[in-house]
Amino acid sequence: MTPLKSPRIARRTWWTGTTLLAAGVLALTACGGGGGSTGPQAAASAYAVGPITGFGSIIVNGVHYDDDLARVSDDDGVSRDRSALKLGMVVEVRGRGSDDGVAAQSIVTHSLMRGPVEAVGADSLVVLGQTVTVSPTTFFDDRLAGGLAAVQAGDIVKVYGLLDVATGTYTATRIERHDSGDDPFRLRGVVAAYDAAAATLTIGGAVIDVAGQGLPAGLQAGSLVRVKLQRVQVGGLWVATQVRSGEIRPDDSRHDHAEVEGSITAFTSPTAFSVEGLPVDASQARFDDGTAGLGLGVRVEVEGAIVDGVLVATKVEIKDGRRGGRDDDDDGDVEIKGRIDSVDATAQTLVVRGVTVSFAGDVQYEDGTAADLVPGRKVEVHGVLAADGVTVNATRIELDD
Template sequence: MHHPRLTSQPLLSLSFQRRGLGGGLLALALLAGCGGGGSDAAVGTGGGATVASYALGPITGYGSIVVNGVHYNEKSARVFEDDVECGACASALKLGMVVEIQGGAVDTSTSRANAATVRFGSELKGPVSAVDTSGGLITLLDQTVAVSSSTVWDSSLTGGITKLAELLAAGPVLLEVHAQFNSATGQYLATRIELETSLSSYKLRGTVASLDTVATTFKIGNAIINYGGIPTASRPANLADGLKLRVRLATAQVNGQWVATTLSTGVRKVEDSSHAHLRGTIGTVNSPTSFTVDGITVDASNASWPDGTTGLVAGARVEVEGAMVNGVLVATKVEFDSHHSGDDDDRNKPEIDGTVSAVDTSAKTFQIEGRSETISYAGASFKDGTVAKLLVGAVVEVKARLASDGSLVAKVVEFKS
């Protein structure tokens, strides 16, 4: 079994600032790599408590949520959306949402752990202004959103970008986009897209550029944002170019500018953990062994590179395993997504556990209790039973894939009861 990789801590933006590397890093990294048995033990720092595992990446399965190949039991976790705790929103966690998980030790024999906190939040909410079906690009809030074969489309958008283009031709379209930013292309790589019927405000996460304190404007991507209506006391004290922000916007532009109603940012400390695993996009490359992934500094000086290092460039998608030490991921392994898109254990392939709540034998589809997605079983193979056993109430484990239109197609359906 290929064992997963993880990451941790609160998220105001998924690309928040990190603390620097401490003097005890090497000793802690060695301790982190010396666990025995079936789970990773937490590493002490001599100070406060440490977490045992940390994950950052898109959700690729549910039953317990699956992130970077690890099944996290989130039933008792504290769940936060945009830093606001929402007691009942564990059910809002869906395929393709990018999450941060802080949890207990990972049992490496089963790839399972208990989540203590789960944090999520979309990157954009707002109106679509253009759709390029051939290029797989969407323009939203003056930002470019790229879709791919791993983008999860909500059931209301079955048909993917083609369906979206049809809707836009018929009238205004509002979307919520979960994504990871690619600094090399200046695009948001969509991991999940949902259709919204109405929005009282819009939202954009990104990096401040072209700050003009006299005109009280700045840019995120191609969007010009006016923050003059926000009281000085409510603005970030460190507002400057390069700062990561989450911006709430009024729904109407004024003189071609978006009007900010709130600006939020924060410096996050990632807790030390013996098992850290993240999946994301390389931002800056400082050296062949030092780079950032979604704002997290990676020290790969002692890492293995199964795919080689020639793909180490800004914009490359990677998975990194290691230990979090003083806000730095001390890597033990670095892999490139581009080398593993066809692997049997590809992390993009959805894994779905649960109880069957509906079956349509004519369409050859079924649904899992508590979930809106419809799963096609046409062409699926069955384990520990036949298709005749696929009935309401059956407990199943499904290995699936995303079809080109964004729908879920079961590859293997295994009966668990």
């Protein structure tokens, strides 16, 4: 049965649009016509990086990854329950794919920073000396209902999103309040300056004391790093307790299919660049948006296969309309599938997989009506993020028997 599709967010098979590389790559074999085959002859390895845009499995870059048996951890290596996965979190997914879909084996969340808010503006905030831009598609956790208006100077927050290495500006895809008094602060960013004699490095507006710390090989201005920090400054400096590479790349060097969304962090030419530190060979890629808009800091989605640690691209898409690409029609759209946990008939909201959904507006129903929205009923919700940054306003709800 062909899955129903929302008018704005299309569920796609994970290998759609990609021709798997023949040399050294395991090819998928589709079901043969009339042969009675019930599945592929072999499973293929899958790798993805990008924000979570939906649930019912998790949805990353438009692809559904079954997370039922996945190992979930944060970027400190601390194990988490899959209930900790939230909309807008940037994740790194490894799994096995087939004609039946993709089963995630591991999911790692990657935040940009955790630290105190120093200032709040109309559409941005400053955390650890870094400017973070907030957009209408930025998700906030339930304790920050109201979005940026609920954030105050002095709050400790965790930010997920993308970093424009050309400008040093961060764009948040999710912001959470982080109340733990023991967790160190942390920051992922590009080194603006490194003074070996003074043992300091600068990231945006933060000057960091790295004395006594092991440093990544070749550390210099322009390096992408991830730094853990003591919670209290000393002499106006943040004090590092760990400095390591900020690149996001697979430990294993080969994946049959990969889809990576992120910022270009190194740029040699339109066919040779890196995304979030992962080298890309786009010499054989299709550029639906052309190549003129490509450059350092540009947000892209690259599809292909990872061979010997390099993402050999078959397609490169620019995700920023300001740089000659197409603003994604799905940007900000959310899909949630699961059983209803609770319903508030008065407020006209329901909760599915921890997400509050409003059905108070103009909603298209399939196989039922609003009266059929009861706890335990399985639904597939399509909608958009509300102005409060927390609630999803449903535009379409499909009810399953």
